[in-house]
Amino acid sequence: xxxxxSARSQMGISLAFHIIxxxxxxxxPLMMTIAEWRWLRTREPVYQVLAKRWAKGAAxxxxxxxxxxxxxxxxxxxxxxxxxxxxxxxxGMPFSLEGFAFFTEAIFLGIYLFGWERVPEFLHLLSxxxxxxxxxxSAIFVTFVNAWMNTPAGFDLVNGEFTNIRPFExxxxxxxxxxxxxMVLAAxxxxxxxxAGVHSLLMLRRGRNRFDEVAIGIALTxxxxxxxxxxxxxxxxxxxxAKTQPVKLASLEGQFKTEVGAPLRIGGLPxxxxxxxxxxxxxxxGLSLLAFHDPNATVKGLNDFPEADWPFVTAVHISFQVMVxxxxxxxxxxxxxxxxAWKRKQIGDHPLLLKLLVxxxxxxxxxxxxxxxxxxxxxxxxxxxxxxxTKDAVTEFPDLQLPFLLVxxxxxxxxxxxxxxxxxxxxxxxxxxxxxxx
Amino acid sequence: xxIASVLACIMAAALLLxxxxxxxxxxxxxxxxxxxxxxxxxxxELIANAIQPIWEANHVWLILILxxxxxxxxxxxxxxxxxxxxxxxxxLVGIVLRGSSFVFRAYSTIDSEMRKACAYVFSISSSFTxxxxxxxxxxxxxxxxxxxxxxxxxxxxxxxxxxxxxxxxLLTVALFAFLAASYxxxxxxxxxxxxxxxxxxxxxxxxxxVLTVITFALSAExxxxxxxxxxxxxxxxxxxxxxxxxxxxxxxxxxKGCFQLSRIMxxxxxxxxxxxxxxxxxxxxxxxQRTIFNSMLSATVVHDIVLACVAGAIVLFPSLGILLxxxxxxxxxxxxxxxxxxxx
Numbered sequence: 161x162x163x164x165x166s167a168r169s170q171m172g173i174s175l176a177f178h179i180i181x182x183x184x185x186x187x188x189p190l191m192m193t194i195a196e197w198r199w200l201r202t203r204e205p206v207y208q209v210l211a212k213r214w215a216k217g218a219a220x221x222x223x224x225x226x227x228x229x230x231x232x233x234x235x236x237x238x239x240x241x242x243x244x245x246x247x248x249x250x251x252g253m254p255f256s257l258e259g260f261a262f263f264t265e266a267i268f269l270g271i272y273l274f275g276w277e278r279v280p281e282f283l284h285l286l287s288x289x290x291x292x293x294x295x296x297x298s299a300i301f302v303t304f305v306n307a308w309m310n311t312p313a314g315f316d317l318v319n320g321e322f323t324n325i326r327p328f329e330x331x332x333x334x335x336x337x338x339x340x341x342x343m344v345l346a347a348x349x350x351x352x353x354x355x356a357g358v359h360s361l362l363m364l365r366r367g368r369n370r371f372d373e374v375a376i377g378i379a380l381t382x383x384x385x386x387x388x389x390x391x392x393x394x395x396x397x398x399x400x401x402a403k404t405q406p407v408k409l410a411s412l413e414g415q416f417k418t419e420v421g422a423p424l425r426i427g428g429l430p431x432x433x434x435x436x437x438x439x440x441x442x443x444x445x446g447l448s449l450l451a452f453h454d455p456n457a458t459v460k461g462l463n464d465f466p467e468a469d470w471p472f473v474t475a476v477h478i479s480f481q482v483m484v485x486x487x488x489x490x491x492x493x494x495x496x497x498x499x500x501a502w503k504r505k506q507i508g509d510h511p512l513l514l515k516l517l518v519x520x521x522x523x524x525x526x527x528x529x530x531x532x533x534x535x536x537x538x539x540x541x542x543x544x545x546x547x548x549x550t551k552d553a554v555t556e557f558p559d560l561q562l563p564f565l566l567v568x569x570x571x572x573x574x575x576x577x578x579x580x581x582x583x584x585x586x587x588x589x590x591x592x593x594x595x596x597x598x
Numbered sequence: 599x600x601i602a603s604v605l606a607c608i609m610a611a612a613l614l615l616x617x618x619x620x621x622x623x624x625x626x627x628x629x630x631x632x633x634x635x636x637x638x639x640x641x642x643e644l645i646a647n648a649i650q651p652i653w654e655a656n657h658v659w660l661i662l663i664l665x666x667x668x669x670x671x672x673x674x675x676x677x678x679x680x681x682x683x684x685x686x687x688x689x690l691v692g693i694v695l696r697g698s699s700f701v702f703r704a705y706s707t708i709d710s711e712m713r714k715a716c717a718y719v720f721s722i723s724s725s726f727t728x729x730x731x732x733x734x735x736x737x738x739x740x741x742x743x744x745x746x747x748x749x750x751x752x753x754x755x756x757x758x759x760x761x762x763x764x765x766x767x768l769l770t771v772a773l774f775a776f777l778a779a780s781y782x783x784x785x786x787x788x789x790x791x792x793x794x795x796x797x798x799x800x801x802x803x804x805x806x807x808v809l810t811v812i813t814f815a816l817s818a819e820x821x822x823x824x825x826x827x828x829x830x831x832x833x834x835x836x837x838x839x840x841x842x843x844x845x846x847x848x849x850x851x852x853x854k855g856c857f858q859l860s861r862i863m864x865x866x867x868x869x870x871x872x873x874x875x876x877x878x879x880x881x882x883x884x885x886x887q888r889t890i891f892n893s894m895l896s897a898t899v900v901h902d903i904v905l906a907c908v909a910g911a912i913v914l915f916p917s918l919g920i921l922l923x924x925x926x927x928x929x930x931x932x933x934x935x936x937x938x939x940x941x942x
């Protein structure tokens with residue numbers, strides 16, 4: 161394995177691992193706060209038990225998110241010291257603010273966990289709100305950094321050096337808001353559907369009960385609103401990419417030729433040798449319409465760019481299709497759930513829907529990971545688009561294969577243990593004090 | 599005071615808080631490894647109650663130092679990350695193993711083998727992580743972090759694997775163990791536990807004193823710059839005296855049974871040592887090349903980062919105050935403590 165590939169793989173594995181726990185840290189607090197709010201409104205004990213249980217789950221997974229996040233912040237320097245040497249000052253601002261937001265989240269999560277019956281009810285709910293808000297805030301700040309790598313701004317480049325740095329302009333770069341909104345919604349969607357799936361499985365195993373029913377209700381509502389809003393945010397991000405990163409747009413759509421009124425491709429396999437995308441269902445003028453809101457807009461194809469500037473087109477295209485496909489599937493489930501809620505039907509009466517939800521449980525996370533593959537692979541071969549190539553940013557440390565193996569092994573073992581614990585505690589043992597108690 | 603020094607002070611303050619808060623957590627893990635005798639289970643329980651998973655948040659202090667380093671002094675950050683790749687990676691492995699095994703241990707009550715394995719990983723990683731942190735601090739001080747054209751001139755192993763850095767690593771372990779033991783003595787519920795941890799406080803304290811003397815002796819050969827900074831700076835000397843007084847008072851307080859005072863003095867001792875190092879190291883980040891002055895690319899950026907820190911602190915410290923208040927309240931009430939422990 162080459163030097164550069166080792167570094168990229170290590171970074172990729174660390175990010176893919178961390179993002180799961182980060183997403184949980186962002187969205188679980190909202191769901192637990194909603195549960196507590198329902199408790200304060202209705203005084204039905206089931207909501208309080210649910211809030212406590214979700215809070216515990218959040219705390220446990222949050223700790224793993226915290227340590228894997230610590231590793232990532234160091235890896236930025238360990239693997240890409242030249243990137244950080246150049247860009248550190250420019251993107252230090254969102255990183256520092258992220259640190260404070262994360263800290264606030266951790267502190268209020270502590271108050272939330274240990275504050276039952278110690279703090280007044282209203283303040284306890286407020287601390288839940290603080291956890292939720294600061295979790296989202298920290299996700300937004302850290303996504304701002306990634307957005308900057310896609311659409312760098314806020315500096316002047318003089319002889320390869322960054323001068324006249326304007327940290328706030330860098331922070332609010334063109335991709336910042338669309339990317340952050342997309343990421344936060346993705347987290348709500350992934351965690352909402354995963355939680356609903358787990359509670360559906362529990363309900364299938366231990367029979368109809370109020371506890372799982374309200375849990376599914378809250379989780380699915382959060383996930384559904386997020387996935388439907390994701391449609392709007394996806395449109396915003398697509399137009400931003402079309403404007404600022406034409407190579408990325410062409411790769412994710414498998415668009416080789418520059419075309420007036422380009423079609424939207426569903427599925428298909430880009431062939432970079434023949435320079436065409438085969439087996440796709442093509443919707444005429446679709447891409448031009450979606451990316452530029454004009455059916456006859458010109459979409460630049462990959463052929464107009466030097467091949468050295470292309471990302472790994474096949475992987476980017478497939479990941480994009482996976483993300484959009486899963487997003488659309490979950491949107492259908494969301495609409496179905498909306499209809500259920502509208503008709504005031506009880507989900508416990510419909511085992512088929514419960515089974516569908518179980519199948520949907522991992523899909524949000526798969527879409528989330530696929531989305532990050534699109535963003536990160538789609539940015540290659542640049543680490544800062546148009547400014548610094550990834551191969552020029554990698555460390556000179558000689559034996560990168562060793563750290564890569566070490567980190568992979570570590571995350572592999574941790575991943576297995578997390579799955580095993582979840583399986584042992586949640587799925588294999590459906591007898592549950594909480595559910596019996598209410 | 600110029601803006602680079604202000605930022606350096608903020609970083610030193612974050613390091614101080616990291617040592618006082620996370621250091622005690624690491625030390626508790628170290629004692630978990632060494633817990634023995636008839637009260638072994640009681641010792642482990644006291645330790646488990648003393649650290650809560652939420653305190654993984656303590657790592658934010660470490661992340662903050664790192665972020666301020668690359669935002670404010672990027673060339674120094676690059677040099678450190680290149681030259682000290684190996685010990686940093688080992689420290690990170692320790693941080694991950696420690697955090698996750700703590701959570702897994704709390705989670706896996708049904709399988710005792712699994713629980714035992716996790717407990718073991720937790721206490722081992724709690725002990726070797728501070729060792730590599732100390733090595734890191736030692737390496738920054740000992741004139742070997744030399745980077746040219748993004749390549750470490752002194753190689754990637756022997757620029758940190760030397761007697762001085764290793765002795766700094768051991769000193770850090772001893773210091774964290776001392777902190778934790780004195781905190782635990784104050785929190786112990788029974789006389790037997792209190793006696794055990796009192797003896798351990800003294801043991802770790804004495805080990806710390808011996809290691810301090812050895813480290814200082816080794817600095818004559820390995821870290822001349824740091825030694826010079828220490829011996830010529832009156833602030834460093836002042837804090838060194840405070841550190842010695844604090845540890846002495848802490849011993850006397852232990853003997854007299856004033857455990858709260860002993861705990862406070864242990865914190866003062868550890869804090870003073872951090873201040874002594876920071877003052878002696880000033881203005882260097884990584885000796886002998888990188889100072890805060892030759893690594894600051896833009897004073898405007900550093901200025902903005904300092905403002906961001908001030909804004910962050912305004913939110914952070916009151917919140918931290920509320921948390922500590924709730925925590926203390928919770929400890930006072932044992933019933934509440936047992937009901938809010940992390941359970942599966």
